[in-house]
Amino acid sequence: MGKHTLKTILIICVMTLQPGIVNVINVSAQEIQRQQNVRVVSPDIKSDNSVTFSLYAPEATNVTLNGSWMAQGTTGTFEKNSEGVWSITVGPLEPSMYHYNLIVDGVRAIDPGNPKAQRDGVNYASTLIIPGTGSEIFEVNNVPHGALSKVWYNSPSLGLYRRMYIYTPPGYEESNEKYPVLYLLHGGGGDEDAWSSLGRANYILDNLIAQGKAKPMIVVMTNGNSDQTAAITDRKLAPTAGAMNTMASNVFPNSLINDVMPYIEKNYRTINNKENRAIAGLSMGGLQTQIISANNPGLFDYMGVFSMGIQMELGEVTTNLIKSYDENLDKVKRNNYKLFYIAVGVEDFVYEGVKLLREKLDEHDFKYIYNESSGGHTWANWRNYLSDFAPRLFK
């Protein structure tokens, strides 16, 4: 859309689709205007899954590409044509969801040609979905969709009134059924948005349920940063830009048990026993899952630790975790849990820690399922792990 004056925006198109029957009009009410420029299609996904990114920027002197499929620290270089359009072709890429930024004369930007972008912590990037087998599980397919709700709750443990996301499966509103619950925890730098936005947890569950692979369940996605009421977009005061969220090791886990779980079991139609409770998390959320499962034997029959092990680098937190494992794993075992699931990519920087975790569990003869994938510490892996984990629950 060009930079129309307000008056001409009013009637952008009055066109007759079927003459005399339907008039189609557009009365624009957009505050954020698109720049007047040469129209480019970006990203342009070719039939072989290679992708061309394009940017009209005759005044720019250097444009590079930073994509989540690239090795850390590497970029691609755009070439400029005589009309001022920069372009670069990458791939072919595996079907998956990726994120990328254009770096224009040193400044990170989202792709102005791409209407899909997402926030990851304090940064924004454009979204690229390569359709295909690996993407079907998280795409918005033509299947019944559950509801995704942003709900505020009191956390006396944290002294905060705070927000979480709750997924209720298709049919929840219409039925009187009770459902099992999966508590799903995000990683460091993330917040309560992450599992549905970057992780597509709601669409993954929709698809698994539609295929009969997963049981209909409620999924609770909390904010694991114990000092935050809500994601940056939904709280009044911004921290210093780029400040790290702080997260106390036992503080959030306690609030999940003492505040979140009672709220959910009171206000939703849940089945309130360990056979119908699961907990899983990625990275920091995987650490929190370990802490919660070790300290609360008999609460969860299903536990999932994605991309996190016993990381010696974490000092006292790890020492405490090992201590609680030694004290409590046998208790968890005696309570007959059904699943302890571990997943990690061979290129993940926590790989050695996961090895330690498995050794610790082996030492206690504590059974687990281990899923070793390719790749590293990425949402592509976490979406896959959830897709593999959820069908194993509540059966």
Next chain:
Amino acid sequence: MGKHTLKTILIICVMTLQPGIVNVINVSAQEIQRQQNVRVVSPDIKSDNSVTFSLYAPEATNVTLNGSWMAQGTTGTFEKNSEGVWSITVGPLEPSMYHYNLIVDGVRAIDPGNPKAQRDGVNYASTLIIPGTGSEIFEVNNVPHGALSKVWYNSPSLGLYRRMYIYTPPGYEESNEKYPVLYLLHGGGGDEDAWSSLGRANYILDNLIAQGKAKPMIVVMTNGNSDQTAAITDRKLAPTAGAMNTMASNVFPNSLINDVMPYIEKNYRTINNKENRAIAGLSMGGLQTQIISANNPGLFDYMGVFSMGIQMELGEVTTNLIKSYDENLDKVKRNNYKLFYIAVGVEDFVYEGVKLLREKLDEHDFKYIYNESSGGHTWANWRNYLSDFAPRLFK
């Protein structure tokens, strides 16, 4: 956050807040990385509500600012210092919520220093909230918050399975009460996200309810583009980048009456009579509100038309609208509606059309409340109109 290698991201900070008691750790799981650069604070809001924007971009040759508070088509020019930091100071600005882009060597970007950004149609911009009297009504204040749910429903009228947002007021989950319903429609180029993201409708209702100014109510925010299942972020196929959404004049209004309303009244605890139904919309949604109220006398006691009148430029749509007004306004009148509310800014390009609408209503001796504000076709006005309209409902 710098561009750490994955290994060093793991332990960004292991610090003891209260020695020996709480360990605070951060295990980063962010896929979208922040660039390594000089840390700037942007936007920096001064005590007099002037605002300095800053950008580290030593390689850029020209940086301008495009803000929603500026006159259409104007920009501000950044100045570069010897360290490569560009900055510009604007204002003082009135307390409100604004959006802006940085134009870096001709390319529109969001502010990399600002963690808050929003989508408006197919474009993204950074968010700026100037705190103060005018902002309190839509801020995330320390009051009870209702839930905001994304719900999918069948629309046989449109042949689509599609998404809407539903706000349920604080206490809805815990109570057995029934509530009145406001149907709230977005403008052209918008979608079901718009009233909660740009319009902050949920926070406005939270605040009005907490102050005892508005009755607790359910608010239903639909997608008024009759060819869309959901916002661009939540549907599989993207249209051509920048393509205009098409919207048939009577098609969406009919689907609201025949599909949306029955779904809501079946699945939510609603009071199902005209005294407890309201409908309002902005711009295109104001047109849809006019069509719906004229064609469905006796369904709604409360109607709100924000920034939209009888726009002769819209051709056949307007001719039909005038015809249905002439045929039906007396019927609506005989049904003893309680409120017909019109609001427009004196600088709005639809101002003359609103004059025509008022003349048409006067001609029928059809009572209405008229709120003429400053400003134009802006979200600042629509947030204010909602804040003025909602307290008048269901009383």
